[in-house]
Amino acid sequence: MNRGRILKVGRVRIGTILVTLSIVIAACSSPATPSASSPGTGASSGPVAGDPATDKLAQILDRGTLVGYTDTGYPPQSMAVDGAVRLADTKCAPNQMTAPEIVGYDADTLKLVAEALDVEACFVTPTWTEVTAGHWGNRWDIVYGSGSINADRMTRLWMTQPYYGVPNHYYVRDDSPYQTAADLSGKEIGACASCSHEYYLKGELEIPGTDIVLDVKDPQIVSYEAEPPGLQAVADGDIAAFLAAAPVGQQAIDQGLKLRAIEKPAFTYYPSGFVDKSSGLDSKAFVERVNEIIRGLHADGTLKAKSIEYFGVDYARAGGDFGLDATGQVVP
Numbered sequence: 001m002n003r004g005r006i007l008k009v010g011r012v013r014i015g016t017i018l019v020t021l022s023i024v025i026a027a028c029s030s031p032a033t034p035s036a037s038s039p040g041t042g043a044s045s046g047p048v049a050g051d052p053a054t055d056k057l058a059q060i061l062d063r064g065t066l067v068g069y070t071d072t073g074y075p076p077q078s079m080a081v082d083g084a085v086r087l088a089d090t091k092c093a094p095n096q097m098t099a100p101e102i103v104g105y106d107a108d109t110l111k112l113v114a115e116a117l118d119v120e121a122c123f124v125t126p127t128w129t130e131v132t133a134g135h136w137g138n139r140w141d142i143v144y145g146s147g148s149i150n151a152d153r154m155t156r157l158w159m160t161q162p163y164y165g166v167p168n169h170y171y172v173r174d175d176s177p178y179q180t181a182a183d184l185s186g187k188e189i190g191a192c193a194s195c196s197h198e199y200y201l202k203g204e205l206e207i208p209g210t211d212i213v214l215d216v217k218d219p220q221i222v223s224y225e226a227e228p229p230g231l232q233a234v235a236d237g238d239i240a241a242f243l244a245a246a247p248v249g250q251q252a253i254d255q256g257l258k259l260r261a262i263e264k265p266a267f268t269y270y271p272s273g274f275v276d277k278s279s280g281l282d283s284k285a286f287v288e289r290v291n292e293i294i295r296g297l298h299a300d301g302t303l304k305a306k307s308i309e310y311f312g313v314d315y316a317r318a319g320g321d322f323g324l325d326a327t328g329q330v331v332p
Contacts, residue, residue, distance in 0.1 A: 079104050
């Protein structure tokens with residue numbers, strides 16, 4: 001779904017060194033917040049949580065839950081489990097779903113991050129436009145919703161290491177005469193609202209470190225809150241095409257919609273975990289810890305195995321290969 005500048009290190013003043021030493025000595029003389037091991041990486045030696053009142057990672061560890069976004073109508077990224085029973089001893093709030101109630105590539109990624117943090121995974125269901133708008137009010141902590149890194153979102157959200165990379169195609173009726181993107185010029189093309197696909201069709205998509213070239217002229221954009229209704233509209237003949245990620249389009253075909261993909265991808269994007277910039281809490285340690293966990297899950301093959309399990313294809317590798325530093329993001 002689709003759902004800064006490089007920091008330069010200058011000279012350090014002696015006073016700063018003394019302050020730093022005093023902090024280190026104080027830390028050594030008091031109990032440190034425990035840091036959970038992440039799969040494939042062993043114990044963390046990087047970010048350390050601070051005060052739960054001011055630090056996002058500390059808040060999550062203190063609360064004992066990692067609250068993330070989900071959309072249960074989005075297989076195989078996220079889907080409700082039939083007959084699932086809510087955990088009896090859960091720390092999740094009454095309006096949050098517990099881990100046994102949902103599965104999928106996105107949902108499992110959140111669970112893996114929560115496991116590495118040694119906290120419980122909980123899920124909420126805001127709209128995608130609420131997610132991408134930022135200003136979450138700490139109602140949830142992170143979003144794994146197959147949403148890609150893009151320059152617009154980076155103004156409101158911190159990006160974390162991508163957990164996969166996905167080609168995006170135009171989907172047309174299987175009996176359609178359209179064979180290339182150029183054939184769709186001037187036609188009605190659907191896209192998910194506030195998704196990278198909509199930005200792409202508007203000619204506004206920027207993925208730092210990636211070249212993006214619009215391959216259709218004058219598209220007549222029709223926006224949908226989510227992909228399934230848009231793909232159905234193509235099958236019904238209401239619009240000419242719908243631009244979607246390969247796993248989403250293939251899922252619709254597997255479910256019986258008479259669609260086919262235009263073979264050449266329009267572009268590739270890199271779904272990331274999103275963290276709200278406006279939470280009012282220090283997010284640096286949290287973002288760094290999530291990056292560490294996701295990179296470990298790439299390195300040990302866990303995300304590859306999950307991708308093959310849910311998609312039948314290793315989409316994870318492209319996410320692991322993406323250089324997050326190319327975005328220029330610096331979390332203060």
